[in-house]
Amino acid sequence: QFQLTVPVAVVFAPGSVPGDLPRPLPFRDVQEMEIPVNLRTSVTSRYETVYRSTTAQENIALHAATAQEADAALHPLQDALLGSLTVYVVSETSSLLPQGINVYVGKHRSALVRAGSGLATLHSRLQQLTQVMSFTSSSIAAALSDGVPDGQLGPDARRHLKSSLGYEITFSLLNPDPKSHTVDWDIEDAVNRYVQPVLDKLSLVANFSVDSQILYYAVLGVTPRFDKESSSFLLSTHSLPHVINPVEARLGSSATSLYPVLNFLLYVPERSHSPLYIQDKDGAPVSTNAFHSPRWGGIMVYNVETPTSPQALFPLHVEVDMVRVMEVFLAQLRLLFGLSREELPTEFLMESPGNEGLADWELDRLLWAHTIENIATVSTTLTSLAQLLDKIGNIVIKDDVASEVYRAVSSAQSAMAKLAAGHLHSAFQASKEAVTSSERAFFDPSLLHLLYFPDDQKFAIYIPLFLPVAVPILLSLAKIVRETKQRKKEPTKMD
Amino acid sequence: MAATAPDVCWVRAAAALLLGCCGAALASGVQDQAEQFFRSGHTNNWAVLVCTSRFWFNYRHVANTLSVYRSVKRLGIPDSHIVLMLADDMACNPRNPKPATVFSHKNMELNVYGDDVEVDYRSYEVTVENFLRVLTGRIPPSTPRSKRLLSDDRSNILIYMTGHGGNGFLKFQDSEEITNVELADAFEQMWQKRRYNELLFIIDTCQGASMYERFYSPNIMALASSQVGEDSLSHQPDLGIGVHLMDRYTFYVLEFLEEIHPASQTNMNDLFQVCPKSLCVSTPGHRTDLFQRDPQDVLITDFFGSVRKVEITSERVSLESDLAGFESK
Numbered sequence: 073q074f075q076l077t078v079p080v081a082v083v084f085a086p087g088s089v090p091g092d093l094p095r096p097l098p099f100r101d102v103q104e105m106e107i108p109v110n111l112r113t114s115v116t117s118r119y120e121t122v123y124r125s126t127t128a129q130e131n132i133a134l135h136a137a138t139a140q141e142a143d144a145a146l147h148p149l150q151d152a153l154l155g156s157l158t159v160y161v162v163s164e165t166s167s168l169l170p171q172g173i174n175v176y177v178g179k180h181r182s183a184l185v186r187a188g189s190g191l192a193t194l195h196s197r198l199q200q201l202t203q204v205m206s207f208t209s210s211s212i213a214a215a216l217s218d219g220v221p222d223g224q225l226g227p228d229a230r231r232h233l234k235s236s237l238g239y240e241i242t243f244s245l246l247n248p249d250p251k252s253h254t255v256d257w258d259i260e261d262a263v264n265r266y267v268q269p270v271l272d273k274l275s276l277v278a279n280f281s282v283d284s285q286i287l288y289y290a291v292l293g294v295t296p297r298f299d300k301e302s303s304s305f306l307l308s309t310h311s312l313p314h315v316i317n318p319v320e321a322r323l324g325s326s327a328t329s330l331y332p333v334l335n336f337l338l339y340v341p342e343r344s345h346s347p348l349y350i351q352d353k354d355g356a357p358v359s360t361n362a363f364h365s366p367r368w369g370g371i372m373v374y375n376v377e378t379p380t381s382p383q384a385l386f387p388l389h390v391e392v393d394m395v396r397v398m399e400v401f402l403a404q405l406r407l408l409f410g411l412s413r414e415e416l417p418t419e420f421l422m423e424s425p426g427n428e429g430l431a432d433w434e435l436d437r438l439l440w441a442h443t444i445e446n447i448a449t450v451s452t453t454l455t456s457l458a459q460l461l462d463k464i465g466n467i468v469i470k471d472d473v474a475s476e477v478y479r480a481v482s483s484a485q486s487a488m489a490k491l492a493a494g495h496l497h498s499a500f501q502a503s504k505e506a507v508t509s510s511e512r513a514f515f516d517p518s519l520l521h522l523l524y525f526p527d528d529q530k531f532a533i534y535i536p537l538f539l540p541v542a543v544p545i546l547l548s549l550a551k552i553v554r555e556t557k558q559r560k561k562e563p564t565k566m567d
Numbered sequence: 568m569a570a571t572a573p574d575v576c577w578v579r580a581a582a583a584l585l586l587g588c589c590g591a592a593l594a595s596g597v598q599d600q601a602e603q604f605f606r607s608g609h610t611n612n613w614a615v616l617v618c619t620s621r622f623w624f625n626y627r628h629v630a631n632t633l634s635v636y637r638s639v640k641r642l643g644i645p646d647s648h649i650v651l652m653l654a655d656d657m658a659c660n661p662r663n664p665k666p667a668t669v670f671s672h673k674n675m676e677l678n679v680y681g682d683d684v685e686v687d688y689r690s691y692e693v694t695v696e697n698f699l700r701v702l703t704g705r706i707p708p709s710t711p712r713s714k715r716l717l718s719d720d721r722s723n724i725l726i727y728m729t730g731h732g733g734n735g736f737l738k739f740q741d742s743e744e745i746t747n748v749e750l751a752d753a754f755e756q757m758w759q760k761r762r763y764n765e766l767l768f769i770i771d772t773c774q775g776a777s778m779y780e781r782f783y784s785p786n787i788m789a790l791a792s793s794q795v796g797e798d799s800l801s802h803q804p805d806l807g808i809g810v811h812l813m814d815r816y817t818f819y820v821l822e823f824l825e826e827i828h829p830a831s832q833t834n835m836n837d838l839f840q841v842c843p844k845s846l847c848v849s850t851p852g853h854r855t856d857l858f859q860r861d862p863q864d865v866l867i868t869d870f871f872g873s874v875r876k877v878e879i880t881s882e883r884v885s886l887e888s889d890l891a892g893f894e895s896k
Contacts, residue, residue, distance in 0.1 A: 516705065
């Protein structure tokens with residue numbers, strides 16, 4: 073019974089208004105769609121659309137040379153609430169969008185759409201666009217999936233990172249051959265320059281902590297094959313799952329934090345195994361030379377050029393090109409979170425978010441999915457807690473556990489109300505509070521019940537204790553009763 | 568008329584060929600999907616290995632647990648994902664003629680107590696309460712990370728328990744018991760909080776099958792070394808050390824696991840056949856009705872090893888290496 077409201081503004085540039093509009097501009101429209109998830113839950117998506125024409129300033133911005141500049145100019149003119157979308161419709165003959173491209177998705181929360189022949193094409197493009205920029209029915213279903221394979225979602229459905237309050241990111245440099253290579257990487261600078269902006273943007277979603285380490289003599293679990301044609305070593309796709317295990321034992325993790333850990337490993341192959349390439353399914357070397365594992369992290373292989381002169385001194389000093397490395401690691405981070413840029417319709421063009429790592433609307437997508445997942449988690453946690461307390465009557469609920477439960481319920485209700493009103497940011501914060509409270513209530517150490525007494529054990533324990541003691545008591549009670557009865561009879565006899 | 572007949576035949580043959588090709592393509596597509604469906608959907612592996620008996624003459628239970636620990640580590644599960652609970656210290660026991668060793672084979676062939684054994688709960692910390700706390704997650708906040716079971720809804724967990732047991736209970740430390748109903752309830756709480764994707768429960772005690780009778784949560788597979796009313800017997804005494812070194816069921820399970828390597832495709836049906844009555848004297852039992860997949864499709868490495876799913880990274884973020892960041896310094 074979720075209702076997700078997305079505020080959308082569709083702005084028509086002069087010359088792009090389709091002839092068959094139902095009403096004159098400006099007007100409001102609401103589109104509701106039901107997304108069936110499973111028997112108990114239903115999600116309604118509500119797109120509150122405001123259609124209007126451009127203001128003078130927006131018009132000026134739309135006359136920029138390229139779509140990118142137009143987007144940058146339009147950004148300060150929007151009231152970019154988290155979760156809202158603004159769509160600018162330009163005329164069909166406009167040169168703002170390149171040939172063959174009908175939709176341009178900017179890196180903030182806006183997009184440029186070419187007006188089609190009529191209202192129908194505009195509507196279909198708008199629908200596709202809103203699906204890309206906010207949520208799709210499959211992303212909602214994946215966020216709500218309980219883990220029970222209903223048959224609709226395959227076992228690979230929930231491989232993105234679960235919504236958590238924080239994540240730990242560890243960058244590790246693996247140098248298996250320190251005799252040949254002395255590897256230096258300026259990780260601190262790279263983290264500050266490239267990783268920190270992305271994490272700052274994601275700080276709305278969770279807390280991130282970053283650390284790094286260098287491991288020596290850490291070998292991969294698989295021996296790569298030598299390929300004569302390319303005179304290089306190759307790791308095939310089906311040997312990749314076994315690469316991680318021997319390294320993982322040495323990776324270590326922070327002893328105090330309980331957040332999920334994401335490991336990003338940079339492997340510099342040994343001189344005897346250089347250069348090392350990763351093969352994909354078709355046998356071609358992968359351009360990024362990297363692979364990742366869902367919910368764990370990623371590995372990239374960094375090849376060092378063999379020195380041409382035979383008199384090179386060993387160990388060679390290697391200075392790692394951190395830009396190349398961070399490009400791949402940040403891409404893996406996005407894929408681990410589920411933000412992929414691959415499944416787009418062909419007439420769409422997406423602007424690259426640059427150093428920020430992800431566009432504003434991708435952040436919105438994450439927030440939608442995480443908010444829904446949080447609320448679903450809260451409801452299952454509290455339901456199972458209630459079932460547990462029903463079943464076992466003699467658990468004592470402390471006051472603070474009770475107050476956590478109340479807080480969780482009220483936060484969850486407010487989160488759902490805010491989702492229905494379209495305030496994504498406050499809905500997400502409320503859902504985070506709800507999850508924290510419900511987890512604290514469910515996992516409170518005082519709720520452990522160890523008091524299972526089957527009936528036959530109760531008899532077996534208490535009867536041998538009480539029966540021998542009870543026998544003389546009962547006998548003496550019987551004796552007292554007999555004596556009082558006799559004394560009552562005696563006086564009548566004495567007469 | 569005669570001209571049209573061969574035309575019709577030609578058209579029919581072409582149609583049949585086309586259908587055949589489509590059918591083949593469809594079949595391979597369906598087969599891919601079917602294969603995908605039968606794979607386990609886990610992304611990480613955990614193991615909880617518990618030895619519940621104390622005292623020197625129960626050496627074999629500690630050796631059992633350490634042997635399973637060694638196999639599980641060899642097949643890839645790291646220490647950070649293993650919770651090892653040993654109720655007594657055999658390696659440094661004053662009665663051990665070979666200190667700092669725990670042997671699992673007579674004539675001291677295999678020392679399972681190396682220098683990388685990480686025991687998380689030791690000695691008197693192995694209690695029913697701590698075991699249930701580990702399983703359900705209701706741990707006091709001061710517990711370190713190595714003592715917690717931080718599994719999620721995509722974890723496959725292996726739980727191995729050994730010790731002395733009876734019909735419906737397992738004895739902990741000679742002073743308390745855990746009943747099969749408590750264990751079933753603990754698993755149900757794990758399921759409610761989605762703390763596992765699939766669970767494999769192995770128990771090597773007398774009347775072990777009684778411990779899995781009461782399970783009612785989905786996705787649990789259970790194996791036991793003996794049926795209700797039977798005793799599990801120990802394997803061989805070592806005259807040099809003076810005690811029995813291993814239990815029969817675990818001994819043969821270990822021989823079976825020694826042949827498994829991380830890439831092997833052996834499935835659970837082979838594990839069910841591991842200790843026939845001729846070798847084990849007791850009848851091992853198993854329970855798969857709560858498990859959603861067919862045991863034939865379940866790989867041994869799904870539980871005992873840690874084979875991760877990987878995907879090739881084909882995307883790249885484009886970064887500008889200009890010095891926008893320098894001004895902030």
